Amino acid sequence: MSFINKLLDTARRNQSLLCVGLDPNPDRMPKMGILDFNRAIIDATHDLVCAYKPNLAFYEALGSQGLTILEQTLAHIPADIPTIGDAKRGDIGNTAQAYARALFSTLGFDAATVNPYLGFDSVEAFIGYQDRGVFVLCRTSNPSATDFQDLRCPDGSTLYETVAHKAREWNTYGNIGLVVGATYPEELRRIRSICPGMCLLIPGIGAQGGDLASAVRHGVDAQGEKAIINVSRQILYASKGGDFAEAARATAERIRSQINSCLKPKR
């Protein structure tokens, strides 16, 4: 099954556009093993999400054992829930092939994030895995996203809009999506209008301060779908005590409801 169908199935089954970012930070967790922590978060939230998104940085910071923990975490996620490898990779063609193999074959992610700075041949190896999803960074959620992404091109469009147009052009297999931060609702609206049918991965809610209602309203497609609202820290660290899993579940449940209440009635 393609990534997009797996995503839509899970989102409908769980009535959820919420994605939980599995970004374990030992300083903010209860004192316990990271794998046990991840498993408890997954057990507590798997019926409330449309996807899980581990960011590889937090595993790489732990060295080779971190990658083992990531592999074991992925093995614990129910097979019908899509996984997004947030790696933001980008390299020349020959090397991009190795990264695509790392994320899609070795780790087995259903989708991955990629950085567009190197252009088409850095993305090509990823989209060649036609059953996987490829989320191209477009307008990121961080404060200095403006440094380059807002630069204006000669035709008057910004760099991030140019990336959105190019991603549409590259989307031969229909498996490209875009990453757009919830912290920039107006930019999100513009990107959704450039790519009305694409899946958008939307981080920036919660710890980063993005507004949930506008992220949902501007992010979803005409059917009220194809938006993935990612929340990491707000859910993972809802409590630092022994009740962290229950607290994570309660927070995930609340955010899922808030998202659904922003959708038009037909959903």
Add this chain to the structure above:
Amino acid sequence: MSFINKLLDTARRNQSLLCVGLDPNPDRMPKMGILDFNRAIIDATHDLVCAYKPNLAFYEALGSQGLTILEQTLAHIPADIPTIGDAKRGDIGNTAQAYARALFSTLGFDAATVNPYLGFDSVEAFIGYQDRGVFVLCRTSNPSATDFQDLRCPDGSTLYETVAHKAREWNTYGNIGLVVGATYPEELRRIRSICPGMCLLIPGIGAQGGDLASAVRHGVDAQGEKAIINVSRQILYASKGGDFAEAARATAERIRSQINSCLKPKR
């Protein structure tokens, strides 16, 4: 010792601007373990190089054991030769901290490559390690580098020139360098003129077809230094037979001589 001093020391000692890219591809190697292959390449070339640059993609493609091989490869590189982790990472501040920790603390690289698409806060965590080098992607060596890097900004400069200017502005600690492909000699010349004192990491010679003479002439600073000419495949796979290490050494020796013959006589 800072990265730049370690680099200059090694380059002077070995009379070399050549960096060997340790990018093992099992399909192109003799039938043997990757760690043994890497160790043999290092043993055969360590007196001919100014640095080693493993690209993380080739290790990640092997899963968690790949990271162990990378750690063991780094342990085999003589301590006085600088190592550059070619990872091209770029993420929001909180996550960039985890990537910087992964590359500089966990793996212990002397320098790393980073992607500028997310702007300053994605680079900040890296340059905070003031004794390490941080190479910002500027004009990459691949054919589709033109997709975005050549876009013109309102002031008439291209995106890659804007990145070079920003990198200069960000360079408070003097540890920022730029990645510029040898496949674009004119762009290399322009970048060197924008950043006359910065260290440039120059891939694209060899398998990618960049011209060595213009890469050296346009890449070095006024003292004929601070250019790192990277070659990977042409050296690693100089022979697929049992003589691969001797062939790698002979090729590295030849390229080092070619580089030195392009330098002005005072070197």
